[in-house]
Amino acid sequence: MATRSPQPGATSGPPTAWRRLPVHATRVVLALFFAFPVVFMLVSSFKPDQQIFGDLAGPRAFLPVGDLSLTNYTAVFDRVPALRFLLNSLAVSAITVVLGIVVNSLAAFALSRMRWRGRKFLLTVIIATLIVPFETFALPLVWWVNELPWLEVNGFGLTLTEGWLDTYRVQILPFVAWGFSIFLFHQYFQSIPKELDEAALIDGAGWFGIYRRIVMPLSGPAIATVAILTFLPAWNSYLWPLMVVQQEELRPVMVGIQYFFQLNPSWGEIMAYSSMITVPVLALFLAFQRSFINSIASSGVKG
Amino acid sequence: MNAKTRRLVTASLVAVTTTAVLAGCGGADGGSGSEGGVLKLWTHNAGNAAEYDVVEKVVNDFNASQTTYKVEIEAFPQGSYNDAVVASSSSKKLPCILDVDGPNVPNWAWGGYLAPLELSGGEVPLDDQLPSTVGKYQDKVYAFGFYDVALTMFARKSVLDENGIRIPTPEQPWTRAEFASALADLKASGKFEYPLEMGTGGSGEWWPYAYSPQLQSFGGDLVDRDDYKTAEGALNGPEALDWAKWFRSLVTDGYMAQKSGASPNDDFLNGKSAIEWDGSWSAAKNVEKLGDDLLILPPVDFGKGPKIGGASWQWAMSSNCAKPEGARAFLEFTRKTKYFTEFAKAVGTIPATDAAAAQIPGYEPGGRYEPLVRAARDFAVVRPVTPAYPFISSVFEKTAKDIVAGADPDSALGEAVKQIDANLKMNNFYAD
Structure with missing residues (x-):
């Protein structure tokens, strides 16, 4: 029977489990710290308002005890067209993600794999756009999208219209190209050996073939990361749709939260609605979690 | 991510994308304002079913009472309503009829969002209303409300x-x-x-x-x-x-x-x-x-x-309304005691006229809520009437x-x- 020889130094200190105790304790405290708001939200979504505030003083605030029911959830659907808002946000976020992955990866591919004059300067300019906050150019952007033309299908013909306000496209297209996604793809593409491109070129492949058949299939973690990082701001979008969308049927979920802030807000309903709109984001993150962490680790980008 | 999850996510994204692309990425164009006899009405009552239902009832009654104009409602949540109005005014997309929080009337009138109201008809004279429920600026009436709060x-x-x-x-x-x-x-x-x-x-x-x-x-x-x-x-x-x-x-x-x-x-x-x-x-x-x-x-x-403090939400007409006579007809139509009563009943607010107050249990003289009516009448100070x-x-x-x-x-x-x-x-x- 094989016996394990003691590790150097292992006999002089406490056992490994004990030595790791402070680390584990810190992790548990941090986990609780981040989990408590979510737990509070979920638990409170089943309680009546008065009980939510009555329980605040103690640990009952985090426990599913007392008068629990689904009343808040049914009230949400009476107050807000929640399903419509969820579908709107899902559609807007999903299309932004899909288009964002295609457009930004193509841009990053050209910057990373192809040799042409000025590409480093262009990459610098793209990265520089990240320091400009959206709020600073939101109003000019409203004015601009209100002037933009669009071709609309009208029976068997096309009609030229002006202004993008009150549409889905105005919630999607301004957010497809994003400097951070381009940078992230660029960093990841740099880690893929360029010899693969040369071999493919010799075999007769074109640049688009290399992008589609070699680079993208090897970039799963980067795609997952860009998907999450694009999805989150699209899902959380509030200011922009508030400014450009007037019709209720086009509104996203975050604008819906305002429906609950009446003179006497119903906090139970707010918690129920918040829980409903948080679940899709959590699900997405859990689905892509491993790829997300791999990509962050391998691309050298930390948020 | 395993192959099954990947397939599921991909299929979902493709389905959603296809649906939206087929829909043309467009919105349901409602036009702006009152084209084709349609008068848009914006209200701050999204999420506030009690008041929204009364707004809807008033609009339905008006639409059924005549065939020249059709009023259509667009409701916004109160917390983002003012921002939506300001953003829309800059792109000249304001509706014909809109509600406005009383203290903002002078600013919106001065800013050119609102048109003065010349209401000659209507069952309830403006003079019968609590002063705080009539929005004035420079001696002109720009808005009126069905209720006040106290x-x-x-x-x-x-x-x-x-x-x-x-x-x-x-x-x-x-x-x-x-x-x-x-x-x-x-x-x-x-x-x-x-x-x-x-x-x-x-x-x-x-x-x-x-x-x-x-x-x-x-x-x-x-x-x-x-x-x-x-x-x-x-x-x-x-x-x-x-x-x-x-x-x-x-x-x-x-x-x-x-x-x-x-x-x-x-x-x-x-x-x-x-x-x-x-x-x-x-x-x-x-x-x-x-x-x-x-x-x-x-x-x-x-x-x-x-x-x-005095003044709550009031109704007004925008200055870029293409059919001001239609908006005026609608606003005059709404000035009936029964609507003053219904708003106050539904929302639990103080009716703007004594006639309406007398019809609401609790708001009549000696009623449970009479102190609120008296406060609105005797103690209310309108916030400074300035843009x-x-x-x-x-x-x-x-x-x-x-x-x-x-x-x-x-x-x-x-x-x-x-x-x-x-x-x-x-x-x-x-x-x-």
Whole structure:
């Protein structure tokens, strides 16, 4: 029977489990710290308002005890067209993600794999756009999208219209190209050996073939990361749709939260609605979690 | 991510994308304003089914009463309504008919969003309304409302009796000294960490709406109303300074939380506070929970009489309405006592006319909610009728918050006056 020889130094200190105790304790405290708001939200979504505030003083605030029911959830659907808002946000976020992955990866591919004059300067300019906050150019952007033309299908013909306000496209297209996604793809593409491109070129492949058949299939973690990082701001979008969308049927979920802030807000309903709109984001993150962490680790980008 | 998950995610994305692309990425074009006889109406009532239902009923009645115009409603949540209107006005997409919060009427009229109303018809004359429910600017009527709300103090009769505190009446409200004594007694009872709930956790318009009437009861004001050209003397005079010191002392004496909880009304109902400074919108809920033990008290007289803020949401016509005669016809149609009654009944607000009040149980003379009607009629002070009001409001909010947090009252009020006067000057005193 094989016996394990003691590790150097292992006999002089406490056992490994004990030595790791402070680390584990810190992790548990941090986990609780981040989990408590979510737990509070979920638990409170089943309680009546008065009980939510009555329980605040103690640990009952985090426990599913007392008068629990689904009343808040049914009230949400009476107050807000929640399903419509969820579908709107899902559609807007999903299309932004899909288009964002295609457009930004193509841009990053050209910057990373192809040799042409000025590409480093262009990459610098793209990265520089990240320091400009959206709020600073939101109003000019409203004015601009209100002037933009669009071709609309009208029976068997096309009609030229002006202004993008009150549409889905105005919630999607301004957010497809994003400097951070381009940078992230660029960093990841740099880690893929360029010899693969040369071999493919010799075999007769074109640049688009290399992008589609070699680079993208090897970039799963980067795609997952860009998907999450694009999805989150699209899902959380509030200011922009508030400014450009007037019709209720086009509104996203975050604008819906305002429906609950009446003179006497119903906090139970707010918690129920918040829980409903948080679940899709959590699900997405859990689905892509491993790829997300791999990509962050391998691309050298930390948020 | 395993192959199954990947397939699922990909399929979902493709399905959603295809659906949206087939839909043309377009919106349901509603047009802007009143093309083809359609009049758009914007209301702040998204999420507020009670009031929205009445708006819908009025609109349906109007649409059924004639065939020339069709009014269509677009509802926005109250918290984002003003931003939506301002953004739309800059792109000239305002609807024909819109509602407006009373204090904003002068600013929106001055800014060119609203057109003056010349209402000749209608069952209810404008003169029959509570003055605070008619939005005027430079002697022209720009808006009217079906109701008003009132600030009041809620308390439990049992608590006041237990502590030997006199129950005030509209004829004989608490004086400043009486109020101070009541708070001291309630604090001394040891049952309340903070006996007074003033809603200091609120934000935005709540601050000037809730606390500037107390400033006015001390003898100060937000601006000199003689010509609206300065806040000097009104907001930093000895009376205003007295108010600021009193306001801060509520915190330092332990009578009021510097920042109250997320739901002051629930805290009051849970017995955490003894007296709550709140609006008439909480009255029905409080009566339901506390029954006969609930007291609806008049505001304190700090020297210049009890005061509360006046003006709530009102209806108006936009200046870029392509069919003003249609909008006017609709607005005149709405001026029926039954609609004044229905709004107040549905929302629990104070009807704008006596005729409507007489038809609502509780609001009639001697009724459970009559103190609210009397407060709206006798104690309401309209917020300053100037286009500068939104700016003054935001300055006052910041100043009052600073004072509650411990800023020197003298310098805080001085700075507020400086900012307001600079704004007035920069805008040429909002001359047309």
